[in-house]
Each structure stands twice: as structure tokens, then as C-alpha cells.
Amino acid sequence: MEQLTTPASAGRPRDETVGQRALAAAREVFAQRGWFGTSYDEVAKRAGVGKSSLYLRWPTKADLVIAAVTPATEFAAANTGTVRGDLIELGEALLAAHWSGEGVATLRFAAESPHVQELRDAASKVAHSDTLQLVRRIVRRGITRGELPAGCSPALINDMLAGALMSHAIAALAPRTAASRAKSTAYVQLLVDAVIAGASAQG
Amino acid sequence: MEQLTTPASAGRPRDETVGQRALAAAREVFAQRGWFGTSYDEVAKRAGVGKSSLYLRWPTKADLVIAAVTPATEFAAANTGTVRGDLIELGEALLAAHWSGEGVATLRFAAESPHVQELRDAASKVAHSDTLQLVRRIVRRGITRGELPAGCSPALINDMLAGALMSHAIAALAPRTAASRAKSTAYVQLLVDAVIAGASAQG
Structure with a gap:
């Protein structure tokens, strides 16, 4: 662990935290209140940061919201050796993201962006189809291993x-007890088995 | 076509239209702007009705929004004789509802209602699981006919x-050309085949 101690760089790690806190607050506000209910004032208050530092990083409300809904969760490119294992890992991560509130922000963005000009203009900046990219990779490996038919559609899966x-x-x-967590895991496995059976029938 | 011409009842059909126009406008405003962006003023303006007639029917904004997102589309309980035919009919209707804007209002309600106290309190009034009820009926008939295994889960389907x-x-x-409409129909059929294959593997 090397530490940088020159005065010029000492402030940077703190700045990084400000940015992360601000985005987490913006995601929360947007998830709860949507485009019309989101303001720099409220985000600054919840993040405990100055409004000016928000404006410096994100000059428009659209910039701020877009940055906030850009997935913070980097879904690991699971590579367990089987399609089933990979899809279960991805499914668990997606479900956790939905229940974390990040999913609500994404849902809301999907619902609002077609109707709000500023968001529509900037929406292409959001890396929407992360999940589709991961599924593509999982499916490609599955076809190579002979687990899935060559003709199956990653978009449908x-x-x-x-x-x-x-x-x-x-x-x-969202599950709160060990029993409901087990039920949720069982649900993901049941779903993945059904999805694989459905994809296999596509050949 | 019998016409009622007594003065007392002559106004009623017109009132009915006011209610329908108001709900269509409220659905549109809520789909576009969400809870915080929805106001009696805007709904009255778009519907071309007086604000007082809105307040008479729906005393609170939550009442108005709840009435607006209660499905206007009554999905016909398809009974084509096969699970495949029934699910294709239901799937086409669901997709059309999504693209009509009604789906956006529903998406938004799902995203917003957990965070807005007034909506959460009244949310139980919304007939959410209409689709699940229809799927249950379709699956039950499919099991009786031997098309689906007795153990498959309607909720998963x-x-x-x-x-x-x-x-x-x-x-x-939303498709705008004959070619894209054909593509959308093909998508629903591919999906239904995959869903049935997945459900059949559950046995």
C-alpha cells in the first residue's frame, strides 16, 4: 500500500468519495421521485455535499441522472464452465440489483426517458445492454461446448x-430471512432450467 | 338503440365520456411525468374538463392515479383450444398494451408506488395480477388436456x-410498418414456444 503524501494529491481520494456519494444520492432520489422530483438541492442535501461541486461534475440535471443510472454494479462475467452455472450467477446478481434500489432507478429510467427530451437526447450515453452483452458471451461459450443449439437467440434468452x-x-x-433467501435462490434455479430448456428447443 | 330522453338522464352519457377522457388524460400525464409531475391542472387541461368535476370523482391525487392505472385493457380470456394459441393471444395483447402507453403507466406505478406513501396506501385497490389470473386459467386447461405437466408453475410461466x-x-x-409488425408477431411466437418448452421441462 503506497501512500501519496504530496499536498497536491492529498485531496483527490476525498473528491472521489464526494462523487460516489453524490451518485448514490442521485440514484436514490431519482428512484424515489423520478425526473420531475429530482433536484440538485435534494441530491446535495442527501449526499452532504455542496451544490457547486455537483454542478462542476454534472452541469445539467440530465448529466447527473444519466450518471446515476449508469449501472454501478459491474456484473462479473461469470465463467463457471456451464451455461446453467453462468446464468444462475447472473440471475442472482440481477435480482440483488433489482432489490437494492438500483433496479428501481433503471425501471424508472426506462419508463421516463422516452418522454423527457433531455433524457432522450442523452440516453444513448447509458450502457443499457450490459446484461445482453454478458448473455451473448455465455451463450457463445455454451454453443461452442455443445450445450446449446447454434440457432438459439441471446436476445430472447x-x-x-x-x-x-x-x-x-x-x-x-426482497428476502429478509434465511428461508426467503433460500426460496429466492430456488426460484432463480427453476427459472434458469426453464430458460435453458426453452432455448434448447429453439435449435 | 333505445334513447333515453328524460331531462334527468340526458346528461349521463356525456358524464361517462368526461370520466373516460379524464382517466385517459391522467394515464398519459402519469406515464409521462410520474407522481410528482402529475397535477389536477394538467389532467383537466389535457382532458378538456373542469377541475371541479375531477375533484368530485377523485377527491385525492392518489385516487385519480390509481383509477388511471387500473387496467383499461380487459384481456380477453383467450380459449383457442391450445396452450400455444392462448399464450400467443395473451402475449400479443400484452405487447400492444405496453406499446400503447398503458404499459408505461403500469411500469411507472410499479417503480413509484413503493416510495410514495399515498400510492402505497391505496395500491391494494389496483387489480395487479390480472395477467397471472389469466395464465393460471390457461395453464389449468393445458394440464387437463395433457399439454403441460401437472407440476409446472403458473407464476414462473x-x-x-x-x-x-x-x-x-x-x-x-412499437412497430410502424407491416414488416416490423410481422417481426413482432414472430417474436411472440418464438417466445411462447420457448416458454412452453421451459414449462414442459419442469414436470
């Missing part, structure tokens, strides 16, 4: 997995 | 069908 988990996360509450 | 279509509707634009 992604819709069935990610869409079903969205629907499940909306209908079910 | 509903998540895979309705969730995938939600994910698809968010990623893809």
Missing part, C-alpha cells in the same frame, strides 16, 4: 431471464 | 411471458 426477474422483483419483496 | 415482453417492449420500438 436475455428477455426471458432478465424480464422474468424484473417481473418477479416487482411482485415479490 | 407468467414471469417468463409477461417479463420477457416487458423487457422486449423497453428495448424495441
